[in-house]
Amino acid sequence: MEYIENDLLKIGVATHGAELSSIFDKRRNREMLWQADPAFWNRHAPVLFPIVGNVNKGIFKYRGKEYPMSSHGFARDMDFELLAKTDNSIIFVLKSDEETKKKYPFDFELIITHVLDGDTIKVQWEVKNPSENEPLYYSIGGHPAFNCPIYDNEKRTDYKVKFSRNSLKYSLIIQETREVDFENPKTLELNDGYLDIDAHLFDKDALIFDDYQVDEISLCTPDGKPYITMNCKGFPSFGLWSKEKVEARYVCLEPWIGRCDNKGFDGELPEKYCEQHLEPKKSRKTEYTIKIS
Template sequence: MEYIENEYLKIGIATHGAELSSIFDKKRNKELLWQADPTYWKRHAPVLFPIVGNVNGGVFKYKGKSYPMSAHGFARDTDFELVKKDRNSVSFSLSSTPEMKERYPFDFQLIITHTLEESTIIVKWDIVNTSDSEPLYYSIGGHPAFACPINNGEKRSDYKVKFEKDSLTYSLIIPDTREVDYQNPSTLTLKDGVLDITDTLFDKDALIFDDYQVQKASLCTPDGKPYITLTCEGFPSFGLWSHPSPDAHYVCLEPWLGRCDNKGFDGELPEKYGEQCLEAGKTKTEQYQITIS
């Protein structure tokens, strides 16, 4: 684990998965990131790469060949290399190997940097296509789980999520196949952008918001005050998820570039919903921010 801190926060990032594993709020004297109790979910804030969610049938197709791919890809379960650390930031890198290319036939480097700026954590991904001739097709996403509730005597269902809009459309995942039921969306009608976290909100898994609807979302204490705000400008999809049990004391705010396959999708990887394409030799930088208030 590598730690960086300032007068507001101390954060820890694990070499395994380059995963943000602790956000300690010095003002509150509290840990604000879910601490991975395996009873409900064994992770903190995994980076989803090179796939977000599931591919239909557990395989994707590229140039006529099928490749097995586990949910959310392999980066979260792979050790990264520490490449840079200073007072305010730490960077880890993962590069393709011959073994990886048996499952994912692309040359890449993924550099994940966490930077502290006062009470904000900037999570930056540099995706590098290290091929000199072939495009890189990928999806990437964040999956941070934040403590909810954060005070004794409170329940998760006392808390709220605040969005910037009063109406949002979302899709659900089909349990048996893990496909997105995009043809049967539902609508959330909110008052002042506020969604109550009820005990049944996550009974049908994640709520998936597409079409750039969610560019900012906040977790709020029972009095309606935000304590975590995630800003993800330019991200086309967003997931809201937790374990369905009311005793799972966390909520995930998930910015995505790409997601699970649509129901019935049987095409090749470049045709996958939300798939990203990076030309040979190019680098693409994406980032989102977590602000503690």
């Protein structure tokens, strides 16, 4: 684990998965990130690459070949190399090798940077295509889980989610196949932007918001005050998720570029929903932020 800190926060990032694993708020003297209790969910904030969610039937197709791919890809389960560390940043890198190319036939470099700036954590991804002549196709997403509630005498159902608009459309995942039921969107009606976290909100898994609907979102204490605010402007999809068990004391705010396949999708990787494309020798940077209020 690598740590950096300032007067307000101390954060820890693990070599394994380059995963943000601790956000300690010095003002509250409390941990704000979920601490991976395996009774509910044994991760903190995995980076989802080169796939977000599941591919239909557990395989993707590329140039006529089939490749097995596990949920959310493999980067979260690999050890990264520490590229650099400063007083306010930690930078890790993962590069393709012969093993990754057996299941994902592309050259890539994934650089993950965490920057501590006052009360805000900047999460930066840079995907590079080092190939001389082959394109790179990928999806990438965040999956940070935040403590909810943050005090012992409270319940998750006491808390609220605050959106930057008053009505959104969302889709659900078909549990048997892990496909997105995109043909049957539902409307999420909000009260001045607030959504109560009721006992049944996550009964059917994640709520998936497409079409750039979520650009800022907050987790709020029972009085409606934000304590976590994520800015993810420019991300095409977003997932809101926790275990359906009301005893699970966390909520995940998940900015995605790409997601699970649509119901019935049987095409090749470049045709996948919101699949990203990089030409040889090109790169792309993306950033979202986490503010602790």
